[in-house]
Amino acid sequence: MKQALTQIGVFILVIIILFGVAILNSNAIAEKDKKMWNNGTCLACENGHYELVNISKGRGVNLNSYFYQCDNCKAIIELHNAK
Numbered sequence: 001m002k003q004a005l006t007q008i009g010v011f012i013l014v015i016i017i018l019f020g021v022a023i024l025n026s027n028a029i030a031e032k033d034k035k036m037w038n039n040g041t042c043l044a045c046e047n048g049h050y051e052l053v054n055i056s057k058g059r060g061v062n063l064n065s066y067f068y069q070c071d072n073c074k075a076i077i078e079l080h081n082a083k
């Protein structure tokens with residue numbers, strides 16, 4: 001009985017760690033997206049503005065890719081959140 005309780009404890013701990021990693025990972029993606037997006041101003045030419053050109057569906061919300069293209073220099077960025 002004691003061993004079973006220990007196994008349940010370990011199982012719960014593993015679940016908590018997995019959730020923690022998933023949250024940290026999605027925060028990292030959001031932070032990277034924010035830098036790439038640069039408030040909608042192109043990072044390459046610092047003059048153009050990004051326009052949505054394509055969406056690629058992934059498995060799960062955070063795995064979708066949103067492709068934005070600069071209307072000035074045509075540079076393309078990939079974000080994981082819609083703007």
Ligand SMILES: [Zn+2]
Nearest residue numbers: 042045070073
């Ligand atoms: Zn540009």
